[in-house]
Amino acid sequence: MYTDENTARLLPDVAVHAQPHLVGALDWVGMNGIEVPVRFDAGDGDAQRASARVGAFVNLKRPDKRGIHMSRLYLLVEQALSTQTLSAHSLHDLLRSFLESHKDLSDRACLSIRFEHLVRRPALRSANSGWRAYPVCIEASLVGDEFLLEFGTEVVYSSTCPASAALSRQLIQDQFTKDFNPSAPIEHAAVIAWLGSEKGIVATPHAQRSVARLRVRIAKDARFDLINLIDQTEQALGTPVQTAVKREDEQAFALANGSNLMFCEDAARRIQKALDADANLSDFHVRVEHQESLHPHDAVAYASKGVVGGFAGKGCP
Incomplete structure (x- = not known):
């Protein structure tokens, strides 16, 4: 009678057999899109499952091979991510286990995790609040003893064009001159x-929904703090x-x-200034995209911390 162990021995494993006509080292091999629950603390001590x-x-x-x-x-992946709260330490350990399980085949490992995290945001004036789902991307790699960890999110905001605002103000001035006799x-x-009528706002500047995509490297021993990253960015904008x-x-x-007129360059610099003062970030990369309502193409700007060997100057966007 066969035992489970004997049956397993008899199962063929063609992956161990080399193909002499197809040889070569490969940069990366693995799986993408693995579905798994994760636990993530966004910085408020409340670890959500996603x-x-x-x-x-x-x-x-x-x-x-x-x-x-x-x-x-x-x-x-299933054992580690479904049972532990995400942290730099747990991800480092997981990548080490990748290499230990492939010690005869591999000396580099990487991991990417994508999910959405819900954050309750208060209304501007009323006593109400609502949920915003912020996308989270975590990427980690281990090459020898070098562990690299990055995480990112997106902040959606409104941007009103300063040039369009100036042109609109000029038209309102012209309308005022027509409607009010300067000698009277x-x-x-x-x-x-008049200001409360349609003539008082005869022209309005164009505004558009805009997106700031953030990618950061946290300092050694720092923890994931998504909420603080979001707060800094939203307050800057x-x-x-x-x-x-x-x-x-x-x-x-x-x-x-009306109080925060901005080109995409202004938005990128505002975020850059805010994140540059955060000691928990060793580097960051910002991409702002103003999805223009005036024309069919977008206005885009990039910014980074500018550290040597960091995100800055990584080729054409």
């Missing part, structure tokens, strides 16, 4: 009534999109847009 998609890879340094042990990677006395009540909106909130948002 459904993630994971990529797990090692290199294949042996040109004479046909493939790697993908099932080993899968089981290591101007009554305060008449001006107030001044016009993040809202959740619950009553009329008083919409009015406050209109005021924020």
Whole structure:
């Protein structure tokens, strides 16, 4: 009678057999899109569970070996990520286990994790609040003793064009000149009534939904702090999109847009200044995209911390 152990021995494993006509080392081999639950603390001490998609890879340094042990990677990912809260330490350990399980085949390992994290955001004026789902991407790699960890997210905001605002103000001035005789006395009540009419806002600047994509490297021994990263970015921009909106909130948002006119260059520099002061970040990369309402193409700007060997100057975007 066969035991489970005997049956396993009899199962063929063609991956261990070399193909003499196809030899060569491979940069990365593994799996992408592994479905697994993860636990993530965004910095508020509340570890949320989320459904993630994971990529797990090692290199294949042996040109004479046909493939790697993908099932080993899968089981290591499932065991580690579904039971532990994500941290630099746990991800470092997971990558080490990748290499230990492939010590005769690989000397490099990498991992990517993508999911969404819900954060409750307050309304601008009213007592309401609502949920925002922020995408999270975590990428880690281990090459020898060099461990590299990056994580990123996106902040969606409104951007009002300064040039369009100036042109609109000029048209409003022209309309005012037409409607009020410069040689006649101007009554305060008449001006107030005019400002509240459609003529008082005969032109409006164009604004658009915009996206800031952030990618950061956390300093040694620092923890993931997604909420602080979001707060710093949204405060620097001044016009993040809202959740619950009553009329008083919409009015406050209109005021924020008028007080925060910005080109994409301005937005990138605002974020750069805010993140540059964060000692928990060793490097960062910012991509802002203003999805223009004036024309069909987007206005885009990039910024980074500018450290040697960091994100700066990594080729054409």
